Amino acid sequence: MKSTVFAGILLMSSIAAAAPPKTALVIHGGAGVITRAQLSAEDQAGYEKALNAALDAGNAVLQRGGSAREAVIASVTVLEDSPLFNAGKGAVYNAEGGHELDASLMEGHTGKAGAVAGVRTIKNPILLAEAVMQHSPHVLLAGEGAEHFADTRKEIERVPPEYFDTEHRYKQLLKAQAEEKQTASNDLKGKYFGTVGAVALDRNGHIAAATSTGGMTNKRWSRIGDSPIIGAGTYANDQCGVSGTGWGEFFIRAAVAHDICARMKYRGDSLTQAAEEVLLKVVPEMGGDGGAIALDRDGNIALPFNTEGMYRGWIKPDGSRGVAIFKD
Ligand code: ASP
Numbered sequence: 001m002k003s004t005v006f007a008g009i010l011l012m013s014s015i016a017a018a019a020p021p022k023t024a025l026v027i028h029g030g031a032g033v034i035t036r037a038q039l040s041a042e043d044q045a046g047y048e049k050a051l052n053a054a055l056d057a058g059n060a061v062l063q064r065g066g067s068a069r070e071a072v073i074a075s076v077t078v079l080e081d082s083p084l085f086n087a088g089k090g091a092v093y094n095a096e097g098g099h100e101l102d103a104s105l106m107e108g109h110t111g112k113a114g115a116v117a118g119v120r121t122i123k124n125p126i127l128l129a130e131a132v133m134q135h136s137p138h139v140l141l142a143g144e145g146a147e148h149f150a151d152t153r154k155e156i157e158r159v160p161p162e163y164f165d166t167e168h169r170y171k172q173l174l175k176a177q178a179e180e181k182q183t184a185s186n187d188l189k190g191k192y193f194g195t196v197g198a199v200a201l202d203r204n205g206h207i208a209a210a211t212s213t214g215g216m217t218n219k220r221w222s223r224i225g226d227s228p229i230i231g232a233g234t235y236a237n238d239q240c241g242v243s244g245t246g247w248g249e250f251f252i253r254a255a256v257a258h259d260i261c262a263r264m265k266y267r268g269d270s271l272t273q274a275a276e277e278v279l280l281k282v283v284p285e286m287g288g289d290g291g292a293i294a295l296d297r298d299g300n301i302a303l304p305f306n307t308e309g310m311y312r313g314w315i316k317p318d319g320s321r322g323v324a325i326f327k328d
Contacts, residue, residue, distance in 0.1 A: 021203040022317035024299035027054050027075050029085045030194025031245045031291035034309030035207035035323060039159040044325060047084055051313040051323040054078040058198055059315050069107050071200035076126045076210045079196035083166050086194030088124055091164045091171040091214025099164040101214055102228035108207035108236035114294040117142040122150055123157040126212045140228060142196040193300060195227055197243025199295050207297060209234050211239035216248070222300040226251035231258035239297050240264050240271060246290010246307065254282050259296055271295070273301035
């Protein structure tokens with residue numbers, strides 16, 4: 001009898017040891033005024049295909065035992081290379097008719113972070129953010145200095161600034177400039193067009209978060225939003241990771257990504273409670289809007305947004321996956 005119980009315990013512990021550790025991945029392609037009426041079935045299918053490709057890229061890294069950092073980079077580069085999203089190839093125009101791109105990356109278990117702001121010739125800004133984290137003593141490099149740093153990194157692909165030109169973004173610029181002439185309002189609600197991001201949990205229980213954007217259409221004076229600001233648009237620690245999208249000025253002022261993780265760490269909030277309170281209460285009460293993707297070390301995910309839609313996708317620890325665009 002004793003030996004049967006012992007054998008049973010042995011069998012159970014070997015099953016537990018053989019069970020693959022949990023991985024999870026969440027991505028976003030921006031929040032904003034995204035309604036069914038605006039998107040044709042064909043456009044919707046195009047967005048879903050791109051979101052699924054980004055999930056596949058990040059998940060392939062996690063399933064072969066790669067790190068959360070490598071996984072978020074893999075997902076975000078796919079989204080940057082798509083003209084559909086406001087990051088990399090699909091970046092919006094600034095007021096001068098150019099493009100200035102921002103990106104950031106943070107690794108939870110090491111607390112290391114890297115970011116770039118206002119770069120103009122970097123094909124994948126998230127890769128330069130990673131280089132800042134891995135190969136410089138700094139966290140955030142901006143403008144010309146960031147481009148000079150890129151000169152020292154052979155692996156960073158450069159493109160002429162025109163690479164980022166797309167017709168649909170140019171039309172958005174002309175529309176924004178026409179509207180600006182008619183109203184002197186400072187209300188930027190709905191005037192932004194996305195941002196991309198990813199958060200991953202790897203087999204070692206490590207979390208990383210990454211965000212990349214072209215910022216706000218018609219931006220001027222080297223405006224920088226929340227996306228390259230660690231703690232605002234991106235944050236990760238040993239329990240939680242977050243990437244945000246929305247009206248960046250409010251995300252900076254509310255330290256959105258850090259606040260979500262801090263509520264978990266210091267107050268013991270659940271991930272959902274923390275993420276929903278910040279996105280559905282704190283940010284709108286201040287007058288801002290947007291969304292975020294978040295996950296914790298148990299593989300729980302939260303995708304709250306207070307806009308009409310948010311391009312998003314997820315793969316849970318049990319392998320179930322999905323992509324969605326609208327609220328319902
Ligand atoms: N948060 C970005 C910014 O303010 C824009 C966005 O997410 O749509 O630059």
